[in-house]
Amino acid sequence: MVAGLCEAGVEFVVIGGLAARAHGSVRITEDLDICYNPAPENVQRLTARVRGWNAHLRGVDRGLPFIMDERTFRDTPVMTLVTDQGAIDVMDRVLGVGDYADVYAASVPVKSDQASFRALSLAALLASKHATGRPKDREQLHELEALLEMKRGSRRR
Amino acid sequence: MKLGQFATIVGALPRWVQNAYQVLQLDPGYDEERAKLLGLARQLHEALGIPLVESWPLAQEALAAWPDQEIWRCEDTAGVVTLEVDVRRYLSNYAVRLSLARSSYGGTKRGRPRKGRKGGVAEARAYGIDIGLLREALERTPAERLRRLEDDVAFVQALRVAEP
Numbered sequence: 001m002v003a004g005l006c007e008a009g010v011e012f013v014v015i016g017g018l019a020a021r022a023h024g025s026v027r028i029t030e031d032l033d034i035c036y037n038p039a040p041e042n043v044q045r046l047t048a049r050v051r052g053w054n055a056h057l058r059g060v061d062r063g064l065p066f067i068m069d070e071r072t073f074r075d076t077p078v079m080t081l082v083t084d085q086g087a088i089d090v091m092d093r094v095l096g097v098g099d100y101a102d103v104y105a106a107s108v109p110v111k112s113d114q115a116s117f118r119a120l121s122l123a124a125l126l127a128s129k130h131a132t133g134r135p136k137d138r139e140q141l142h143e144l145e146a147l148l149e150m151k152r153g154s155r156r157r
Numbered sequence: 158m159k160l161g162q163f164a165t166i167v168g169a170l171p172r173w174v175q176n177a178y179q180v181l182q183l184d185p186g187y188d189e190e191r192a193k194l195l196g197l198a199r200q201l202h203e204a205l206g207i208p209l210v211e212s213w214p215l216a217q218e219a220l221a222a223w224p225d226q227e228i229w230r231c232e233d234t235a236g237v238v239t240l241e242v243d244v245r246r247y248l249s250n251y252a253v254r255l256s257l258a259r260s261s262y263g264g265t266k267r268g269r270p271r272k273g274r275k276g277g278v279a280e281a282r283a284y285g286i287d288i289g290l291l292r293e294a295l296e297r298t299p300a301e302r303l304r305r306l307e308d309d310v311a312f313v314q315a316l317r318v319a320e321p
Contacts (some may be wrong), residue, residue, distance in 0.1 A: 021306045024294040028309045037291070057256035064252040067247045076168075076253040080260040089261070114301040142281040147291055149277030154295070 001032050001053075001085045003114040008049040011037035012117075013107045015094055015128065019119035020140065022110045024147045027140065031087035035103045035120075038092040043073045046090070050104025053083035097124050122148050163187035165258040166251070167196045180209050193251050194220060200247070205240075219244055 005012055014022070017029025019069075021101040036046050051068045073079075077092040080115055093099045097106050097120070105125035120128070126144050127139045164171040166263040167187060192274060194216050201212035219229040219242040230254075232238065282288050294302055 018303070018306070021302055022299040022300060024291060024297075026290045026294055028306065028313060030310055030313075059259040060252050060256045064173060064255075065249045066247040066252050067246060071246075072253065075250050075313045076257075078257055080256045081255050104216060106260050110299045110301050110303075139284070139286075142277075143286050145277035145289065146281035146288060147277075147295070150295060151293065 001083075001088060002112070002117055004053070005034070005049060006115045006117060008045050010043070010049060011039075011042045011101075012046075013103050014110070014119040015091075015103070015125070016089070019110075019125055020122075020144060022119050023111075023122045023125070023144075024151075025140070025143055025145065031089060033089040033091075034093050035094050037100050037101055037104075038071065038073075038077065038125045043070050047073060050081060050083060050088065050090075053085050055081040055083045055088075056120060058082045077133065094120070094124075094128050096128040119137055122151065158189070160189040161185060162258045163192050166192035166254045167199060168203065168250075168254055169196075169199055173199075177209055181213055189255060192255075193248075194252070196251055197242070197247055201242070215240070215242075219247075 002018075007114065012034040014032070015035050016031075017025070017027060017032030018032055021029060029100050036042060047068060047070050055068055056062065057064075059068055066072075078090070080089050081087065094103050097103050103120065103124070104118065105126075106121050107118040110119045111145065122144060126141070126148060129141050129144065160171045164174045166167060167174055171175075174195070177183075177199070182314045183191070191308045194213070197213045197216035197220060198209060201207065201215055202209045205212070215231065218231070229242045229244050231240045231242075279287055280289075297305070300309070
């Protein structure tokens with residue numbers, strides 16, 4: 001999915017579990033969380049991409065109408081979607097970090113076999129987990145804090 | 158359903174919801190149907206500048222017209238002013254917020270943060286996290302870590318397929 005977004009020219013930063021994994025987390029994550037640039041031309045590219053993947057809303061009765069277009073992104077910029085490629089959560093800001101510009105500034109480049117992209121830094125990931133304060137994030141907080149300490153320790157040596 | 162979850166579906170802050178309940182004199186309790194109504198009443202109230210007590214019955218009528226009417230129209234008695242509500246668009250936005258509330262809402266931690274913390278690694282170890290696994294992961298490059306994630310996901314999916 002990350003490679004598909006890159007191919008479509010979508011400007012985004014990977015946040016959440018995949019970003020944590022890139023920083024050394026051992027947790028398994030099956031969905032992709034991204035913060036996207038809300039500029040109209042970028043939203044257009046993102047809309048076209050996820051529409052092409054037959055995106056629909058997660059956990060909602062298919063009987064409800066769902067219009068996947070730029071206006072929906074403008075009215076409800078945070079969406080939890082399921083696509084042919086897998087689950088994807090999209091948002092235009094990250095709690096504890098800020099809007100896309102702040103998120104981009106707090107991101108680092110990551111290279112995988114399929115694509116080069118940007119992911120939220122470990123410190124910013126921690127800030128977002130602290131800000132959301134959800135019980136389900138508590139375990140990951142311990143892991144991320146340990147990783148940060150280990151990374152800082154190895155840099156000092 | 159909790160207030161925070163309900164407010165997410167309405168598309169408002171919890172404080173706004175509590176005020177709206179007082180203004181509309183609604184019985185206590187939060188459910189998805191009421192969130193759907195209140196969300197539209199709120200949009201009409203904000204877009205038209207009419208009081209919530211007037212937008213509430215309009216929202217009820219507009220939603221009752223779905224699915225027969227995708228665009229609900231209401232004329233004033235003189236036939237001078239016509240109100241149009243794109244019910245399909247509204248329900249689509251409602252569905253997005255509903256999905257968000259159902260998928261992501263997990264409540265927040267109560268109470269103050271603990272004091273006297275031991276620090277990242279010590280606390281993670283005390284919590285039961287395998288620090289050895291983290292050390293191994295840190296020895297890999299990000300690309301190797303992501304490749305391993307793909308292998309892990311494939312393994313878990315294969316396990317699911319194998320379940321009776």
